[in-house]
Amino acid sequence: MHDIYKPMFSIDPKVTYLNHGSFGACPKEVFNSLIDFQRKLEFEPVKHLAHDIYQHLKESRSALSEYVNCHIDDIAFFPNPSTALNTLIRSLDITKGDQILTTNHEYGALDRTWRFISKKRGCEYIKLDVAIPYTDKQLIIDSFKNAINKNTKVIFLSHITSATALILPIKEIIELAKEHNILTIIDGAHAPAQIDLDIKNLDPDFYCGACHKWMCSPKGVAFLYVKKQYQDMLEPLVVSWGYEAEYPSDSQFLDYMQWQGTNDISAYLTIPDTIKFLKKHDWKKKAQHCRALNLWAKNEICTALDTYATGDDQFLGQMTTIAFKLEEPLKEQIDFYTKYKIQLPFIKWNDKTFFRISLQVYNSKEDINYLIKSLLQYRASK
Ligand SMILES: Cc1ncc(COP(=O)(O)O)c(C=O)c1O
Incomplete structure (x- = not known):
């Protein structure tokens, strides 16, 4: 599906964009x-x-x-x-x-x-x-x-x-x-x-x-x-x-x-x-598809990184927040983006640190597999 939808958006094709939640993204049409x-x-x-x-x-x-x-x-x-x-x-x-x-x-x-x-x-x-x-x-x-x-x-x-x-x-x-x-x-x-x-x-x-x-x-x-x-x-x-x-x-x-x-x-x-x-693109179905991708991603990421998400599947839509150790989230977010070209918010919430994935029609399982590989490498390099 992402093959059809990614070109409909103006987002830089060289970036793995996993942050629809912050500012959205608008189709060219x-x-x-x-x-x-x-x-x-x-x-x-x-x-x-x-x-x-x-x-x-x-x-x-x-x-x-x-x-x-x-x-x-x-x-x-x-x-x-x-x-x-x-x-x-x-x-x-x-x-x-x-x-x-x-x-x-x-x-x-x-x-x-x-x-x-x-x-x-x-x-x-x-x-x-x-x-x-x-x-x-x-x-x-x-x-x-x-x-x-x-x-x-x-x-x-x-x-x-x-x-x-x-x-x-x-x-x-x-x-x-x-x-x-x-x-x-x-x-x-x-x-x-x-x-x-x-x-x-x-x-x-x-x-x-x-x-x-x-x-x-x-x-x-x-x-x-x-x-x-x-x-x-x-x-x-x-x-x-x-x-x-x-x-x-x-x-x-x-x-x-x-x-x-x-x-x-x-x-x-x-x-x-x-x-x-x-309506033309049956967005309700698209949201269901993205939610399914999100739940799959949550499971894959938490298993690979041996970590946990902020809530059970029943409380999630197209976003998941996952615990991840960070010292300076904002600085590290830019560093991570510079190294891997992945747009992913690093978050400090109360005394804990996380990242949040947001999945939209232009995202794919390949994006998540690349994210996991990059996060493992980034964590090992710290
Ligand atoms: C719960 C919630 N409220 C409000 C906003 C948006 O607020 P603004 O665009 O005015 O900063 C956001 C944006 O991420 C949000 O997550």
């Missing part, structure tokens, strides 16, 4: 859609930005909301999950004494956002310890159950964790939060197109996803879903023409979020073409 929109913008900037933009955005929201199953007006575009979640987190009415519950597996930038907010507002930010190897989802559900108290205002949780690559039981935790009137904010940066995403069925209060990772859109497309009843609570991170708008639409949420000053938002407009590409 979809990238052309980005260039087309940028040409339209340059051809007639006023028509494109001032006259047509809201209709284009509506078409993009329509395609995306159908894809992730939510109402078209409950979703807005942002350039990345950090911006989307900062907009939300800074809008929350949380004060001294309130408690935010999360895990010790959250993405570093958002962990920092919560630390920043808790320092400013005096709220308590509590990270529950989810042990690895992760083998039983009931343990995390129980630790949330035990930690909830009358001060708990928000549960913040990744759908798929970044460093440790684990699919967490968000449906069960959202249900638990509802029983206690606690807001749920789900960081689903890695979910869309890696696993099935049905927002209506999960029913969180807020859900953030990235399109440029596993949906393979051009870079700079993320979204925030906000349940209707909370939309008026959201403040724009950048106050612009949508605030006290001269011609308001029916949605304050969209007015506030959709215009943040002059910007090239062509990438947002490619979403209908991105989804067309995914």
Whole structure:
């Protein structure tokens, strides 16, 4: 399969690319859609930005909301999950004494956002310890159950964790939060197109996803879903023409979020073409194939290197994080890349070190065999 798909992407053919998870990769066909929109913008900037933009955005929201199953007006575009979640987190009415519950597996930038907010507002930010190897989802559900108290205002949780690559039981935790009137904010940066995403069925209060990772859109497309009843609570991170708008639409949420000053938002407009590409290539089947390759790779790597992964197969999608001894992960990652031309993130998580593989349609068993050979050689040379 990779023989057919690798040439569809622009990725350097000389590099063994095992890091789709960090920034995704965009098929040439979809990238052309980005260039087309940028040409339209340059051809007639006023028509494109001032006259047509809201209709284009509506078409993009329509395609995306159908894809992730939510109402078209409950979703807005942002350039990345950090911006989307900062907009939300800074809008929350949380004060001294309130408690935010999360895990010790959250993405570093958002962990920092919560630390920043808790320092400013005096709220308590509590990270529950989810042990690895992760083998039983009931343990995390129980630790949330035990930690909830009358001060708990928000549960913040990744759908798929970044460093440790684990699919967490968000449906069960959202249900638990509802029983206690606690807001749920789900960081689903890695979910869309890696696993099935049905927002209506999960029913969180807020859900953030990235399109440029596993949906393979051009870079700079993320979204925030906000349940209707909370939309008026959201403040724009950048106050612009949508605030006290001269011609308001029916949605304050969209007015506030959709215009943040002059910007090239062509990438947002490619979403209908991105989804067309995914459907044309039966991406659901492709994701299943990549998951099977990932589970095979996990087993091969752990056996060859005599090491362990962060979780059982049932909690993995197209990524696996594997324990590997490193002294200086970032420096060694560049060193490893320079020696072997393998793009592989080396990670420090708590007091342990790992690498993470991410498998996409352009990867093959040969990539994994080369990775194993290279890691064994690299380890022996240290
Ligand atoms: C769990 C999670 N949240 C958010 C993000 C993305 O955030 P940003 O692109 O805004 O840095 C990532 C990216 O890897 C992630 O893994």
